[in-house]
Amino acid sequence: MNAQTEATPIIEMRNIRKTYGPVIALAGVSIKIYPGECHCLLGDNGAGKSTFIKTMSGVVKPTDGDIVVNGDIQNFDNPRDAMEAGIATVHQHLAMIPLMSVSRNFFLGNEPTKKIAGISFYDREKADHETMEAMRKMGINLRGPDQAVGTLSGGERQTVAISRAVHFGAKVLILDEPTSALGVRQTSNVLATIDKVRKEGVAVVFITHNVRHALAVGDRFTVLNRGTTHGTAERGGITPEALQDLMAGGQELASLEGSLGGTV
Amino acid sequence: MSNETKNGTDERVNEMSSFRNALIRPELGGIIGTIAVFAVFIFLAGDSGMFSSQGVMNWSVVSAQFMIIAVGACLLMIAGEFDLSVGSMIGFAGMLIAIFGVTFGWPMWMAIILTFAICTAIGALNGFICIRTGLPSFIVTLAFLFILRGFTIFLPQTIERKTIIGGIREAAEGDWLSVLFGGKILQGFFIYLGDLGVISVFARGTRAGQPVVDGIPMLIVWAIALVIFGHILLTKTRFGNWIFASGGDAEAARNSGVPVNKVKVLMFMFTAFCATVFATCQVMEFGSAGADRGLLKEFEAIIAVVIGGALLTGGYGSVIGAALGALIFGVVQQGLFFAGVESSLFRVFLGVILLGAVILNTYIRRLITGER
Numbered sequence: 001m002n003a004q005t006e007a008t009p010i011i012e013m014r015n016i017r018k019t020y021g022p023v024i025a026l027a028g029v030s031i032k033i034y035p036g037e038c039h040c041l042l043g044d045n046g047a048g049k050s051t052f053i054k055t056m057s058g059v060v061k062p063t064d065g066d067i068v069v070n071g072d073i074q075n076f077d078n079p080r081d082a083m084e085a086g087i088a089t090v091h092q093h094l095a096m097i098p099l100m101s102v103s104r105n106f107f108l109g110n111e112p113t114k115k116i117a118g119i120s121f122y123d124r125e126k127a128d129h130e131t132m133e134a135m136r137k138m139g140i141n142l143r144g145p146d147q148a149v150g151t152l153s154g155g156e157r158q159t160v161a162i163s164r165a166v167h168f169g170a171k172v173l174i175l176d177e178p179t180s181a182l183g184v185r186q187t188s189n190v191l192a193t194i195d196k197v198r199k200e201g202v203a204v205v206f207i208t209h210n211v212r213h214a215l216a217v218g219d220r221f222t223v224l225n226r227g228t229t230h231g232t233a234e235r236g237g238i239t240p241e242a243l244q245d246l247m248a249g250g251q252e253l254a255s256l257e258g259s260l261g262g263t264v
Numbered sequence: 265m266s267n268e269t270k271n272g273t274d275e276r277v278n279e280m281s282s283f284r285n286a287l288i289r290p291e292l293g294g295i296i297g298t299i300a301v302f303a304v305f306i307f308l309a310g311d312s313g314m315f316s317s318q319g320v321m322n323w324s325v326v327s328a329q330f331m332i333i334a335v336g337a338c339l340l341m342i343a344g345e346f347d348l349s350v351g352s353m354i355g356f357a358g359m360l361i362a363i364f365g366v367t368f369g370w371p372m373w374m375a376i377i378l379t380f381a382i383c384t385a386i387g388a389l390n391g392f393i394c395i396r397t398g399l400p401s402f403i404v405t406l407a408f409l410f411i412l413r414g415f416t417i418f419l420p421q422t423i424e425r426k427t428i429i430g431g432i433r434e435a436a437e438g439d440w441l442s443v444l445f446g447g448k449i450l451q452g453f454f455i456y457l458g459d460l461g462v463i464s465v466f467a468r469g470t471r472a473g474q475p476v477v478d479g480i481p482m483l484i485v486w487a488i489a490l491v492i493f494g495h496i497l498l499t500k501t502r503f504g505n506w507i508f509a510s511g512g513d514a515e516a517a518r519n520s521g522v523p524v525n526k527v528k529v530l531m532f533m534f535t536a537f538c539a540t541v542f543a544t545c546q547v548m549e550f551g552s553a554g555a556d557r558g559l560l561k562e563f564e565a566i567i568a569v570v571i572g573g574a575l576l577t578g579g580y581g582s583v584i585g586a587a588l589g590a591l592i593f594g595v596v597q598q599g600l601f602f603a604g605v606e607s608s609l610f611r612v613f614l615g616v617i618l619l620g621a622v623i624l625n626t627y628i629r630r631l632i633t634g635e636r
């Protein structure tokens with residue numbers, strides 16, 4: 001990581017531990033995220049990826065360890081704190097509320113208001129207008145701002161969630177498996193969106209199971225395995241096979257290949 | 265359906281006319297139901313006095329009662345929770361007012377304010393228990409249904425050795441706050457209408473010449489005010505957005521920074537507030553508090569809300585719809601009486617309307633939200 005010693009990380013996670021009673025979900029994970037990079041977080045099911053980014057976004061409080069944002073140690077008490085620090089998250093299953101309209105979802109938690117007779121009201125025109133604008137930029141044609149999110153496809157929902165995060169000035173964008181449920185075309189749309197966002201200087205943390213998706217947009221790769229990490233690899237410094245190996249956790253892959261008749 | 269497409273839009277979406285767009289809304293089922301119910305009763309009971317001034321006042325008051333509790337139940341249901349203790353809360357609140365104001369002899373305004381404070385605090389407790397334990401509000405408020413009803417019988421029995429406490433009207437005489445619940449407005453206007461001959465007047469007796477309906481009871485004013493407040497809160501404020509989100513998907517709402525717990529507790533408090541408004545108006549009207557008041561009101565509120573298009577599991581609904589549901593409920597209940605239909609058939613009608621409304625509402629909701 002010598003190449004980046006002069007740049008300061010926008011967010012640094014130091015020795016994050018998280019236990020749920022006897023379950024050790026994270027056993028001391030450290031990573032640094034730099035502006036304008038796409039940092040891929042890989043790992044098998046249950047490796048602790050979601051738990052890790054939940055500590056980063058204020059949803060889960062780490063049992064131990066520090067979160068350093070722009071050089072200051074921060075303790076996020078709730079998602080709002082993290083959002084105020086510029087960290088926006090698109091969670092694995094819970095990105096949007098399907099029964100609500102796109103524009104109401106888009107501005108959820110950040111609703112624009114206008115004052116009428118001293119009382120502040122939800123500024124619907126502004127919300128609708130800005131939502132349509134943002135959607136157009138991302139290449140999604142809505143029927144109208146009133147269209148319910150439930151009527152959008154999975155990829156469109158992801159794109160709405162991503163553009164929402166960017167719209168509210170996220171400096172770090174965390175995406176938890178945004179491509180796992182998508183077809184080829186929608187996946188490439190989401191990957192293109194990630195690329196676009198990164199070029200605007202936003203740091204993207206991209207969680208995926210899919211090595212090819214990771215290699216398509218990633219600058220650096222961190223593999224989590226059973227709550228720990230074996231360091232971070234640079235783009236070009238690791239082969240897809242090696243990455244795949246790390247993800248499956250060496251031994252398990254070996255026995256798997258053995259049973260399939262491969263060599264170990 | 266036409267296959268025309270607008271340039272630049274998704275070619276798989278048929279263009280929808282603005283008329284259709286304006287029509288497809290959560291309250292549509294309630295609007296259709298209201299029109300149908302009025303059509304039926306104009307036909308069945310048009311000349312029975314149902315649409316004279318007394319008749320209109322009769323079903324308006326009943327509908328307004330349903331509306332007051334339906335607004336609270338509606339917002340709470342949209343926020344993803346139920347309150348089954350509404351009926352018991354009505355009995356309990358009425359009894360507290362009677363005990364404070366009559367048995368203890370405290371000034372009525374103090375009795376009312378204290379009752380509001382205690383009841384909304386119980387609402388908050390309901391919400392707090394649900395949030396802390398993660399138990400479904402269905403169970404928690406079911407417990408409070410029994411607890412509050414138990415106290416409503418126990419308290420007057422131990423203090424007064426009876427289950428009905430009267431004398432509230434006398435105790436409230438000249439009280440500034442009681443007028444807000446038991447008074448009437450627009451009395452001058454009704455006398456004017458009576459003089460004009462638009463509405464009927466007493467033909468003889470001490471009140472000869474005065475209109476039979478002599479003003480709009482505060483109960484109706486409360487109902488309209490609460491409906492307007494609820495509707496604006498839900499659709500025109502950011503808090504309203506949080507109510508939808510909390511019921512639609514609490515986890516996703518939390519992740520977006522919505523204070524879900526606060527929203528839910530506040531909605532429990534608001535439901536309790538509505539129940540107390542109902543109770544206060546009722547004791548002022550009857551002049552007494554009884555241990556059996558408010559029985560089954562929680563279900564009537566929920567039925568009105570569901571007729572009005574709200575989704576039982578939360579995240580979707582409309583206060584206007586709930587108000588129309590309450591109106592349908594009141595008109596059917598009183599209309600069958602005017603039409604001279606056997607009163608036991610009311611339940612049959614109610615069941616049919618409920619089923620029809622829910623089927624229609626589900627269909628409308630799918631059109632809007634794309635649920636499958």
Ligand SMILES: Nc1ncnc2c1ncn2[C@@H]1O[C@H](COP(=O)(O)OP(=O)(O)OP(=O)(O)O)[C@@H](O)[C@H]1O
Binds near residue numbers: 023045046049052
């Ligand atoms: N709330 C919780 N209570 C108890 N254990 C939990 C909780 N949340 C996560 N865990 C445990 O922590 C471990 C890591 O889970 P996590 O969801 O972070 O995995 P993941 O890497 O995101 O997996 P996937 O790829 O399937 O999404 C798992 O063993 C899980 O069972």
Ligand SMILES: [Mg+2]
Binds near residue numbers: 050092
């Ligand atoms: Mg996960």
